[in-house]
Amino acid sequence: MILEIDRVSKRFDNSDKEAVNNVSLTINEGEFICLVGPSGCGKSTLLNMIAGLERPTAGEIRLAGEKITGPGADRVVMFQDAALFPWLNVLDNVTFGLRLMKKDKVECNRIAMNYLKMVKLTKFAHYRVHELSGGMKQRVALARALAMDSAILLMDEPFSALDKQTINKLRDEVAQIWEETRKTIVMVTHSVEEALFFGDRVVVMSAHPGEIREILTIDLPRPRPIDSASFVSYRKTILEEVRKEVDRSEQAEFGGQ
């Protein structure tokens, strides 16, 4: 299923600038796309429009040729905060979306346990949400998102609330899961390293207004060791690119002062 972002703009009611301005991007099935850029450049807004949680003020987004008009189970989102339901245990959190699709309960639990195994949490299936660590919560959120087996998985800085060690572990897990499932993933991240680690293509955005600056195709073989020479040099290029954007948007924002 191809996702087409077609000349999409978004201006919030209380703003005089486009948060996202005339963005076009075609995402192929099975692609891992990373969105990077300075804070406030509209990454989350773009992701939310793909999710259907926000409506574009101009242009449209199509999934398999069909215009997106609202949220749906074919575009599950994983947020920075795990957003688990505190009144449900781990297993019931993971089956939440499956049960809405009216699948048989036993079948749902089977699928959920499968994904809990992937994120190494089978032992915690009957734990309450508040009994989990931050990293574990995020893994449950990952299992919950994967269990939906949606056409596209959207992730908005899914690891940024975690500590370094947990991040590294989770990244490896996600990379491995992606190799296995070859899902279409769009991930927003503020870490260039993360973008290089995951992305088939890295989309660099700029702020005020939020536009696509550059789209880099990353030809590194997988799995990608983050300390290899090619990785480091790639990283330098992109870091410079983003740095320029940060400077430019700060100039635009605070320039007159």
Add this chain to the structure above:
Amino acid sequence: MNKRSLVVSKASNTGKTLLFYLVLIVIWEVAYLIGTQWLGVWKSYAFPEPLGVLRAGMRMAADGSLWYAVAYSGIRAAVGFLLSAIIGIGFGIILSVGKKNIAHYLRPFLMGIQTLPSVCWVPFAILWFGLDEQAIIFVVIMGASFSITLSVDSAIRNVNPLLIRAARTMGAEGRTLYTKVIVPAGLPAFIAGLRQGWSFAWRALMAGEVMSSTIGLGHSLMMGRDLADINQVMLVMLVIVLLGIIIDRGVISQVETKVLKSRGL
């Protein structure tokens, strides 16, 4: 501390509390004796004493009037609270899902009504229903349902929007979104609202019963006054306090604690 010593210390705490009240009652009795018998500054018909309260309680228990009063008030409380909850929840839902601007205008009005002491509804109640059961229930409903409405409204509006967004991207919408996310997410706040609603209902009930001439605790209170039996008045007041606390602590707050505990709150 291990479990056992926790239990022991809890028990000894309860013991201390009981002792505290025992001492308080003794002081009360002594004060009564000094004031009425030795100094003669208090009139014994206007000042209750613990032993007199006990006697009044035994008398009313023996002739059954206490049990009748408790049963009638209890049934009225149950019916009134239940109706208040139904009406309150209904309006709460309308308020929070209905058109945004209507709710916006209605909220201050409801808050205003909620500050009105329920006894203020008595004239209305009597003119509309006469000195009747319906009049008392009406006062209870007017006293309790608006506070429940407001708590339902705020419980729904304060649900973490992130949970709603997450659920929507997993395909929850419309009624499902309510039953699967908004209601369970708002449950703790809602139960707290019910608890407050109960305390309003109980007060309103007593206000209504004091005015009416049907059997009930409020009426027994006024009977005590008519008979110039201050001990009966005191006894009924204590029973009213006790029943209010028992429902609050013994029932509603148990449910509340359970819900909060299951979420680690």
